[in-house]
Amino acid sequence: MRLAVPFILAFLAAWPAFAQDEPGFFGRLFGTDEAATDEEQGGLLENFIEDNLSGEGRQVSISGFEGALSGRATLDTLTISDDQGDWLTMSDVVLDWNRSALFRGRLEVTELSAAEILLPRLPAPVESTEAPTPEASGFSLPELPVSVAIDTIAANRVAIGQPVFGVES
Numbered sequence: 001m002r003l004a005v006p007f008i009l010a011f012l013a014a015w016p017a018f019a020q021d022e023p024g025f026f027g028r029l030f031g032t033d034e035a036a037t038d039e040e041q042g043g044l045l046e047n048f049i050e051d052n053l054s055g056e057g058r059q060v061s062i063s064g065f066e067g068a069l070s071g072r073a074t075l076d077t078l079t080i081s082d083d084q085g086d087w088l089t090m091s092d093v094v095l096d097w098n099r100s101a102l103f104r105g106r107l108e109v110t111e112l113s114a115a116e117i118l119l120p121r122l123p124a125p126v127e128s129t130e131a132p133t134p135e136a137s138g139f140s141l142p143e144l145p146v147s148v149a150i151d152t153i154a155a156n157r158v159a160i161g162q163p164v165f166g167v168e169s
Contacts, residue, residue: 057082057126072096082124089118107146113154120161 046065053060064076075093079086092115098108 057124071099080123082126084121084124087119087121087123089116090114091116102146105146107148109148109150111152111154112150113152114156116157116159117155118159119164120159121163 043065045068046062049065050060050062059081061079061081062075062077064074067073073095076091078088078090078093080088094111094113095109096111098110101108
């Protein structure tokens, strides 16, 4: 206990520094409005998500991500593009879920919704530089580590381009 007292006092003494106008660690990490700068739009968490979802021939861009530490995450826009441009855009995306259900081996989603989903075309095929493996493997469904329950999936407007179905939606 004697060792903890100086650390607690030092933390309490430094607390006013977190209330300054300069964006702090959590503001930069979670992309709060106060943290948006010209060099770093969106925060570290948005950049982390974009980097991990993007890949060869696919660029993912998100903006307005909020609620990383809550059970209700929202995005202003999510755009997926390739060398030919955007092929999927979603706006006002909401994921309302029960995080504690993961401890019980369940993914419980109350709401998965978007105000608008635009799919003007399908993604361009990625030309792989690697040759496929010659041997065939047996088909099997992947095993999810959790059960999945989704209460509501909704979109106010869905626009699908002619290249997807052959007719304009």
